[in-house]
Amino acid sequence: MPSDSARTWFAASVILFGLAQTLPLIGQKKILPHFEKPPIADYAVLDAFATLSGARRFGADLAFIQFLHFIARPMEDVEMERKGLGHGHLHDHGQPLRESDIDEIKDFNLRSVYLDPYFHYSYLFGAGLLAFYLNRFSDALEIIQLGIERDPTYWRFRLYAGAIGYTSQNQTDKVIPLLEEAVQYPDCPVMVANILGNLYEMKGDSARAADVYRHILNTSRDSYDLFKARTKLEALQQKFGI
Amino acid sequence: MNAVLSIIRYTFLQQLRNRLYLVVILFGFLILASSLLFGALAPDQEVRVILDLGLAIIELFGLVAAVFGAVTLVLEEIESRTIYLILTRPLPRGYYIVGRFLGLLCAIAASMIVMGALHFILLQTKTWNPEMSYFISFGFILLKIMVMTAVALFFSLTSTSSIASIVFTFFFWILGHFGSEIKFLLQKAHNPMSAYAIKAFLFVTPNLEFLNYRDLFHIPGLDSRQLLMAAGYSVVYTSACLALSVAVFSRKEV
Numbered sequence: 151m152p153s154d155s156a157r158t159w160f161a162a163s164v165i166l167f168g169l170a171q172t173l174p175l176i177g178q179k180k181i182l183p184h185f186e187k188p189p190i191a192d193y194a195v196l197d198a199f200a201t202l203s204g205a206r207r208f209g210a211d212l213a214f215i216q217f218l219h220f221i222a223r224p225m226e227d228v229e230m231e232r233k234g235l236g237h238g239h240l241h242d243h244g245q246p247l248r249e250s251d252i253d254e255i256k257d258f259n260l261r262s263v264y265l266d267p268y269f270h271y272s273y274l275f276g277a278g279l280l281a282f283y284l285n286r287f288s289d290a291l292e293i294i295q296l297g298i299e300r301d302p303t304y305w306r307f308r309l310y311a312g313a314i315g316y317t318s319q320n321q322t323d324k325v326i327p328l329l330e331e332a333v334q335y336p337d338c339p340v341m342v343a344n345i346l347g348n349l350y351e352m353k354g355d356s357a358r359a360a361d362v363y364r365h366i367l368n369t370s371r372d373s374y375d376l377f378k379a380r381t382k383l384e385a386l387q388q389k390f391g392i
Numbered sequence: 393m394n395a396v397l398s399i400i401r402y403t404f405l406q407q408l409r410n411r412l413y414l415v416v417i418l419f420g421f422l423i424l425a426s427s428l429l430f431g432a433l434a435p436d437q438e439v440r441v442i443l444d445l446g447l448a449i450i451e452l453f454g455l456v457a458a459v460f461g462a463v464t465l466v467l468e469e470i471e472s473r474t475i476y477l478i479l480t481r482p483l484p485r486g487y488y489i490v491g492r493f494l495g496l497l498c499a500i501a502a503s504m505i506v507m508g509a510l511h512f513i514l515l516q517t518k519t520w521n522p523e524m525s526y527f528i529s530f531g532f533i534l535l536k537i538m539v540m541t542a543v544a545l546f547f548s549l550t551s552t553s554s555i556a557s558i559v560f561t562f563f564f565w566i567l568g569h570f571g572s573e574i575k576f577l578l579q580k581a582h583n584p585m586s587a588y589a590i591k592a593f594l595f596v597t598p599n600l601e602f603l604n605y606r607d608l609f610h611i612p613g614l615d616s617r618q619l620l621m622a623a624g625y626s627v628v629y630t631s632a633c634l635a636l637s638v639a640v641f642s643r644k645e646v
Contacts, residue, residue, distance in 0.1 A: 159486065159639035166632030170625055171595055177621025178602045181611055184576050204451075204536075204569040204604045208444040215433045215441070268611050271437060303612050340436060372435035 182206060183300075186264055189257040197265060210266030217258040217272075221279065256280060256289050263296065270304055273297035275339040277310055282345045287318035306335065322349055333365065340366055340375045347382065356390045395483050396491040403465070403495020404502075412460055417503045420453035424510055431518070439520045446511035447529055447606050454504045454537040455565065461496045462544035463557045466641070486638040489545070493634060497541055501534055525609035528619065532605040535626035539598050540565060542633035549640045568600030598629055 185201045188194045193213070200209025259276030263269050273293055281290035291314055297307045313328040329346040332338050343366050350359035363386070366379035407413050427445040431438035466489075469475040478488055508530050512522075543564050547557040567574070571594055581587045602622050608614060 155485075156639045156642040159635050159642060163632045163635035163639060166628055166635055167596060170599075170629040170632055173621050173625040173628065174599050174602050177618045177625075178599070179618060180572060181608055181614075185573055201573075202566045202570055204600060204607060205444075205448045207607045207610075208448045211430075211434070211437070211441045211444050214437065215430070218434055266607075271440075301612070370436065371438060375435075 183267055189260040189264065190254075193261060197261065200265060206265045207269075210262045210269050210272070213258070213262035213265055214269070214272050217255075217262055217276070220258050221255055252280070252284055252286055252289075255284070256286070256293070259293060260296075263293070263300075267300040270297065270301070270306070271337050271339065273307065274310060274337070275341065277314065278339055278342050278345070281314040281317055282341065287314055290314050306332065306337075322353070325349065326353075333362070336369070340370045340372060344375075344378070347379075351386075356386050360386050395481075396487050396494075399478070399488060399491025400495040400498065403492050404498045407461055407496055407499035408502075410461070413457055413499065413503070416453055416457045416460070417506070420449060420503075420507050421510060423449050423453075424507060424514065427511075428514065439515065439518050442511075442515060442518060443520070443526070444606075446514065447533065450504055450507045450511060450530070451533045451536065451606065453507065454500055454533065455540055457500050457503060458496070458537050458541040459544045459558055459561050461500065462493075462541050463548045463554045463561075465492050465496055465545060465548065467548055467554065485641050489638050489641050490634060493542065493545055493637075496545075497538055500537060500541065504530075504534060504537065525605075529606045529609050532603050532619075532622065535623060536600055536603045539568075539600070539603070539626050539630050539633070542630040542637070543598060546633050546637045546640070549637050549644065564597055565600070567594075568598040569604065570601075571597060571599055572601055599625065 185198065188197045193216075197209060197213070200206055200212070256276070259272060259279075262272045263276075266272075273296070277290040277293040277297075279290075280286040280293065291311060294307050294311045294314065297304065298311070301307075309328055309332055313325050313332065316322075316324040316328070326346065326349055329342060329349070333343045333346055343362055347359045347362035347366075350356070350362060360383055363379040363383040366375060367383070370376055370379070424446055427442045427449065430445050431442040434441050466475070469478075479485070515522075540561065544557060544561040547560045548554070551557045551560060574590060574594065578587050578590055581590075603626055605614075605619070605622070
């Protein structure tokens with residue numbers, strides 16, 4: 151037979167459990183969306199584990215690192231083709247970058263923002279990549295739209311939506327002011343600054359292009375971006391003495 | 393009161409001398425340092441990666457120290473029979489459990505604060521501006537560990553083996569983060585019996601998602617009322633587990 155003391159403690163614990171259960175009902179808001187079907191099945195277990203262990207933010211970071219790793223090689227090829235330096239659109243195994251590869255790029259990006267719906271940088275980076283480098287405007291707008299749905303207070307999404315919209319219509323003059331504003335913010339991906347520099351160069355405004363590359367040199371921490379910006383700045387200096 | 397303080401002090405020192413505890417802390421340090429490597433993989437998001445990985449590591453190693461510490465907290469004393477030295481004195485068993493729990497919690501909190509200090513220094517070497525939300529996240533990690541320590545202590549008193557206690561505790565840890573997903577799935581369940589059974593089960597599992605500020609601190613619109621409720625929840629839930637542990641320990645023949 152349980153002692154009176156044990157009974158008292160047991161009764162106290164039941165009351166406390168009941169009280170504990172009422173506090174989330176009063177104070178808890180469901181902020182993060184429910185775990186959805188992961189965009190990439192291969193990483194479903196990893197994503198589920200991040201959610202189960204209460205590390206969605208860190209899971210999103212890992213997904214973003216994997217995203218960067220995935221796009222690194224194709225992006226170099228896209229750059230080469232833009233400059234007419236090579237075959238371009240070559241994927242990891244020497245295969246052309248197919249539509250399905252670009253779909254996968256989008257899925258990689260979606261994976262990180264599904265895990266952390268408030269990962270603003272990932273939205274901006276993914277949408278910028280799809281729109282300005284791969285000309286997938288509708289996919290880019292879809293990502294930005296998702297970001298706006300998740301966090302309507304983050305108004306920079308709307309700035310990017312405008313820039314992507316104008317780019318899709320080849321309205322460079324309208325894109326430039328939007329990108330000029332975007333690069334002023336510390337969370338603007340370097341890729342967007344690069345696009346702005348290229349647009350200035352296309353318009354023949356070398357002085358402003360040089361300013362953008364200097365801005366990248368001052369703000370970026372990525373050695374590859376720094377190298378690219380330095381190379382472009384040196385080329386402009388040699389060509390125009392800027 | 394003095395008796396409880398003595399037990400707290402004794403438990404705290406006992407934990408600091410524990411080899412497993414020291415290995416966990418050392419390993420935590422190494423992994424924390426390796427977060428720099430992860431940060432380098434995403435240069436433009438380096439601070440975010442180091443911040444998130446560091447907090448996740450502090451929590452994970454705090455959990456490991458808590459679970460292994462709590463599981464052996466009373467069992468070892470029963471096996472070595474040193475518990476008789478304490479229980480033969482005019483000391484209520486509840487005091488003993490509370491003292492042991494608080495002593496362990498102090499030792500774990502001390503280790504987590506040391507790991508947190510290292511993490512803070514790592515972040516300071518980068519371009520990071522200290523934010524209040526970082527310290528609140530850290531505080532909530534401590535509260536989560538407090539809840540899990542109480543859960544682990546309860547399982548150590550009810551189950552027959554340490555392994556079972558560890559497994560049950562980790563099971564509760566996972567369920568605690570998955571409660572809202574389970575509730576979401578329950579809405580789609582067609583069998584009312586299973587729905588009631590799961591609801592009853594969720595009644596006793598900790599709502600760790602409520603305390604998971606680490607995943608929420610960059611989200612706009614979080615108010616202080618919610619944080620206070622969450623902190624209150626952790627204290628009440630821990631008290632409930634401790635009361636249950638005392639109830640079990642009162643009946644236990646040692």
